[in-house]
Amino acid sequence: MSRSGISLSESQRIAWLRLIRSDNVGPATFRELINHCGSAEKALDMLPELAKRGGAMKRIRVASIADAEREMEVAARHDGRFVAIGEPDYPPALRAIDGAPPLLAMCGSGETATRPTLGIVGARNASVAGAKFAAMVAGAAAGAGYTVASGLARGIDAAAHHASLKHGTLAALAGGLDRIYPPENADLYRRICTEGGVAISEMPYGWEPRARDFPRRNRLIAGSALAVVVVEAAMRSGSLITARLANEAGRLVLAVPGSPLDPRAQGSNGLIKQGAMIVCSPEDVLEALAPLSNLELPFSGDAGEEPEPEGEAPVEPAEDDRLRVAEALGPSPCEIDDLIRFTGVNAATVQLILLELDLAGRLARHPGGRISLT
Template identity: 45%
Template sequence: MTQAPGHGQTLPQAEAFARIRLLRSPNVGPVTYRQLMARFGTAQSALEAMPDLAARGGGRYRVAGADRVSAEIDAVRAAGAKYLFEDSPAYPALLREFPGAPPILTYRGDISFFDRPAVAIVGARNASAAAMRMAWEFAAALAGQGRLVVSGLARGIDGAAHEGALSAASGGTCGVIAGGIDVVYPSQHFDLQQRIANEGILIAEQPPGVEPQARHFPSRNRIIAGLCAGTLVVEAAPRSGSLLTARLADEAGRQVMAIPGSPRDARARGCNELIRDGAVLVQEPDDVAELLDGFTGNPRSHFREEAPEPFVHAATAESEADSDLDIAALLSSAPVSVDEIIRLSGANTPTVQMALIELELAGRLTRHAGGRVSLTS
């Protein structure tokens, strides 16, 4: 059996292999992975139980093949990369605390950069020259102070932030790849990505060989936000990925900062709206440093909360009190929080969580951001 290369792991190779196999199995994301590990103790035990769980949820199930996992491990090794498991001492502490953090990452580069305080710098792909220069200058200054500058390797602001951080004598940067660790995207960042691997650190959640797709970018954005005590948005359009990163950071209690721009420039509207909604306005790198030095989890930024969407279900009070309530009957195609399902069902949390896992493994349940679930369309 091919062994899984990792960073300083005391984890037995068989269990490391089983963990990769568990995470690569159908309908298993970070939330389900952690719940299965908590319930069964080891990945191997979880793998053995999954077909029965899916059957109870009304479906058939086959775990990821061992040959597929062996091929993935070979590809990770061929790329000069290693695995990083969430219970490794080297796994970034702030990311471990982030909701839905990846249980397993692959990386290339110097993992000791994760010991540095990290700040995310993100923004528009079609950024103005002035904004790109500002991103470069902020990144160079913050990296020069010994911080790790994190971004997503996209064109525009992301690329400028990586370049600026690498220009600092003591600089370091982390590039979060939307695809696999061996995939270059965009193609014009081939040299930049190689340089980050040599002088900083590259990380990826997706298996090697996976080309970035639209659904991968929100997942990448949550990693960027999760790695850092604060996220700085330099220039962004409304409803952009950069604003999603900022919102995710805010939801996790991290600092959100934005550089204001002209109200006449559409590319500045996202930043201006962030500031209006509670992000901290910054104008100099020292403003960022002041906000993040000694950050204790109480950000100055505070976004206005939107009223939660009401969840109305046809279930009657009698059915809510029924201990044999079918959890699937409480679900629809509209996402609803797991907490609401627990409340309406009257069942205890472990019972509801296991029922949701059974439905998910059977292919009947979809998980959404914010701890919400729905029936699969």
């Protein structure tokens, strides 16, 4: 995969960091703001007014230049940096998912981040056999030139990282890159970052990981990979979330079968029943990866800041249009195209109204680009 791309200036990087750290700005909202405003700097200026128009009850918090500079200084002290979507070190496969993170905190080798990648996930309370098999698959894939991605957790994750360490492995974190979890893997994290591997996170430096942050970490693993192998996953486990996210992103899902009597195999066996490719040897994985390695994934993100729109800026929506869109929305998610057809409001106006509602904290975004009112 190519490592070509744009490069942000220092002022642009600070503006991007400020924008993504501001209240109610997630990856999808970030992209809409860049498309609407033309640049992160202009988006920052417009945030308060857009949120007010969306019905915000109080002034939205906009991250300051000092906040961004402080986080960049912390990143530098930890040998980290911020990589924007479209820049050469950004994982190419991750760019292709819906709502890709506009900025990644990264520590380690950018080259490792951009190679074709295999995700390996599984139980934290892994069996000896499960950890051994995960290591076999990781070692074979790494030796064949693939980056092995996992979540730095105990059990299967740690086994996959250790087995692929000498060739380059990718660790996705749920918290900031200075908040290693679990703490017992701090030395493994250090080796990954200094021995040719790479660590990534979309969370701020200093962020302590919470339970709700791990699905975002799982999304980074699934999005960075061409395929994900699940080893020993219990029902309702984080590994099954990773498998679901990989499937939603159009990635190949593979699973290792286990004993029906072992609770750690119920999730992976269930994936096989649902159509996941069965894995009985490392060769099975390499054969499945071979046709995917040169696959050009569709890029759904922005390679850089949009050029300033030509002509007049979009007109502020009329109040009756805002009312019509808000009344049409409810707690049940719907497709944006359905909303446009139902309300009769033109698409550009609907998108702007949704942006206002999002910044006001009144819009919820769901998988598949669906939306609802909070």
